[in-house]
Amino acid sequence: xxxxQHYRTIERLSTSATAACAALLLxxxxxxxxxxxxxxxxxxxxxxxxxxALLTPGPVSDAGWNAAAFDGLQLVKRxxxxxxxxxxxxxxxxxxxxxRDFAQRGFTxxxxxxxxxxxxxxxxxxxxxxxxxxxxxxxxxxxNVASITFRIEEGAYVEGVIAGGMTKTGVVGxxxxxxxxxxxxxxxxxxxxxxxxxxxxxMLVSYTGSFDDVGAAKEAALAQISQxxxxxxxxxxxxxxxxxxxxxxxxxxxxxxxxxxxSVAPDTVLASALTHIPKAFLRVAxxxxxxxxxxxxxxYGMKDSMVEVVYNPRLADRIPPAVMAKARQATKDITxxxxxxxxR
Numbered sequence: 001x002x003x004x005q006h007y008r009t010i011e012r013l014s015t016s017a018t019a020a021c022a023a024l025l026l027x028x029x030x031x032x033x034x035x036x037x038x039x040x041x042x043x044x045x046x047x048x049x050x051x052x053a054l055l056t057p058g059p060v061s062d063a064g065w066n067a068a069a070f071d072g073l074q075l076v077k078r079x080x081x082x083x084x085x086x087x088x089x090x091x092x093x094x095x096x097x098x099x100r101d102f103a104q105r106g107f108t109x110x111x112x113x114x115x116x117x118x119x120x121x122x123x124x125x126x127x128x129x130x131x132x133x134x135x136x137x138x139x140x141x142x143x144n145v146a147s148i149t150f151r152i153e154e155g156a157y158v159e160g161v162i163a164g165g166m167t168k169t170g171v172v173g174x175x176x177x178x179x180x181x182x183x184x185x186x187x188x189x190x191x192x193x194x195x196x197x198x199x200x201x202x203m204l205v206s207y208t209g210s211f212d213d214v215g216a217a218k219e220a221a222l223a224q225i226s227q228x229x230x231x232x233x234x235x236x237x238x239x240x241x242x243x244x245x246x247x248x249x250x251x252x253x254x255x256x257x258x259x260x261x262x263s264v265a266p267d268t269v270l271a272s273a274l275t276h277i278p279k280a281f282l283r284v285a286x287x288x289x290x291x292x293x294x295x296x297x298x299x300y301g302m303k304d305s306m307v308e309v310v311y312n313p314r315l316a317d318r319i320p321p322a323v324m325a326k327a328r329q330a331t332k333d334i335t336x337x338x339x340x341x342x343x344r
Contacts, residue, residue: 049083049106050080050081050082050083050108050289051082051083051084051085051105051106051107051108051109052073052076052077052080052082052083052084052085052107052108052109052110052111052285053084053085053086053087053102053107053109053110053111054069054070054072054073054084054085054086054087054110054111054113055086055087055088055089055095055098055099055110055111055112055113055117056069056070056086056087056088056089056113056114057088057089057113057114057116057117057211057237058088058211058212058237058238059088059212059238060086060088061238062237062238062240062241063240063241063259063261063264064237064238064240064256064257064258064259064261065113065237065258065259066088066113066237066238067259068258068259068275068277068278069111069113069136069277069281070086071259071277071278072111072277072278072279072280072281072282073086073111073281074278075278075279075281075282076281076282076285079282079286080282080285080286080289082285085102085107092116092120095112095116095117095120096120096123096124099112099120099121099124099133100124100127100128102131103124103127103128103131104128107131108131108132108288108289109131109132109134109284109285109288110131110132110133110134111134111136111281112133112134112135112136112138113136114135114136114137115135115136115137115138115139115180115181115182116180117135117138118135118138118139118140118147121133121135121138121145122140122142122145125142125143125144125145126142128144129143129144130144131144132144132145132146132288132293132295133145133146134146134147134148134281134284135147135148136148136149136150136277137149137150137180137182138297139181140297141295141296141297142295143295144295145295146284146293146295146296146297146298147296147297147298148280148284148298148299148300149182149297149298149299149300150275150277150280150299150300150301150306150307151299151300151301151302151307151341152182152185152186152189152235152257152258152273152275152307153185153186153188153189153190153341153342154189154273154301154302154307154334154341155189155257155273155274155275155302155307155308155309156186156187156189156190156193156233156255156257156273157189157190157192157193157330157334157339157341158193158271158273158309158327158330158331158334159190159193159233159255159270159271159273159309160172160189160190160191160192160193160194160195160196160197160233161193161194161196161197161323161326161327161330162255162270162271162319162323162324162327163190163193163194163198163231163233163253163255164193164194164195164196164197164198164201165197165198165320165322165323165326165327166231166253166319166320166323167198167201167230167231168230169228169229169230170198170200170201170202170228171201171202171203171204171224171227171228171229171230172190172194172201172202172203172204172229172230172231172232172233173203173204173205173206173221173224173225173227173229173231173232173233174187174190174191174203174204174205174206174232174233174234174235175206175207175208175217175220175221175224175232175233175234175235175236175239175240175242175243176205176206176207176208176234176235176236177207177208177209177210177211177217177235177236177237177239178207178209178210178211179207179209182235183207183235185342186233186235186257187203187205187233187235188341188342189341189342190203190233190255191203192341192342193330196330197323197326202228204224204227204229206220206223206224208220208236208239210239211236211237211238211239212237212238212239213239213242214238214239214241214242214245215242216239216242217234217236217239217240217241217242217243217246218242218243218245218246219242219246220242220243221234221242221243221245221246221247222246222249222250225246225247225250225252229252230252230253231252231253231254231255232246232247232252232253232254232255233254233255233257234254234255234257235257235258240256240257240261241264244261244264244265244268244269247265247268248265248267248268252268253268253269253270253315253318254268254269254270255269255270255271255272255273256269256271256272256273256274257272257273258273258274258275258277259272259274259275259277260272260274260310262310262311262312262313262314266312266314266315267314267315269312269315270311270312270315270318270319271309271310271311271312272309272310272312273307273308273309274307274308274309274310275300275306275307276300276305276306276307276308279306280298280300280306284298301334302331302334302335303334303335303337308331309327309331
């Protein structure tokens with residue numbers, strides 16, 4: 001009965017995500033107090049406010065990747081007194097217009113939350129040398145473009161250790177949205193951890209081609225479950241809700257990624273591989289405001305306390321002590337540099 005109640009809760013969440021997405025499109029700015037210096041676009045007169053913008057590829061109601069970025073924007077607003085704004089882009093055709101709009105309006109920083117923004121950021125940044133473009137999971141950097149990557153694969157590795165130690169079928173599944181390098185690396189980490197505790201295990205991987213299609217993610221997850229998968233991991237943003245729906249419906253366990261998703265399906269999600277995106281956004285914004293930031297390829301992981309595995313207290317007793325001991329040892333070994341996760 002409890003699992004069915006959570007299933008209905010997730011169904012309502014996925015329905016509300018569409019409404020939340022529509023509402024976000026009407027947001028032109030989320031504004032608060034001002035402070036600090038200014039490094040706005042080259043075509044804009046100097047202003048006194050410290051302005052920070054965010055572009056996301058999906059709705060911040062996804063309880064995962066995009067929600068974490070919004071948390072970061074809010075943290076920057078609270079801690080640095082920044083004037084903030086955000087927009088959800090609908091397609092790559094929107095990227096350049098959004099970048100130009102924020103830069104021309106004198107925004108000091110534009111956080112571009114996704115690998116897909118990299119090329120456009122590099123192009124537009126040349127026209128606005130006083131605006132900082134910070135790309136999450138980006139693949140390049142320049143004079144005023146920096147890429148922040150999180151070694152989420154380290155957290156996924158630990159989740160894989162748990163799955164390998166608990167699986168009854170020897171089969172686990174992974175559901176991704178669009179097939180991009182950062183998602184593939186996440187699944188590689190999970191697979192590596194899984195095989196350390198289940199050497200003869202099998203991992204199924206599917207991509208739906210969408211970060212928003214909850215139904216497609218659910219169907220892909222159910223297909224893997226029909227092939228024996230009894231643990232699931234996802235990296236599919238808002239569509240990940242469909243993976244949780246499938247896990248609840250089939251009475252198996254799942255893992256969260258990027259944000260603490262334990263409460264999304266509290267009787268199903270054993271643990272979440274958490275990236276401290278808000279802390280990273282605040283660190284970068286603080287250095288930029290203090291004029292001490294150096295662009296480049298910035299990488300954070302467990303060693304920096306920017307990636308961690310958060311266990312669901314409600315299900316803590318479901319993980320056998322011996323398996324939990326292996327998971328905690330894996331965490332320590334990663335932090336100490338004794339375990340090498342596939343290199344980016």
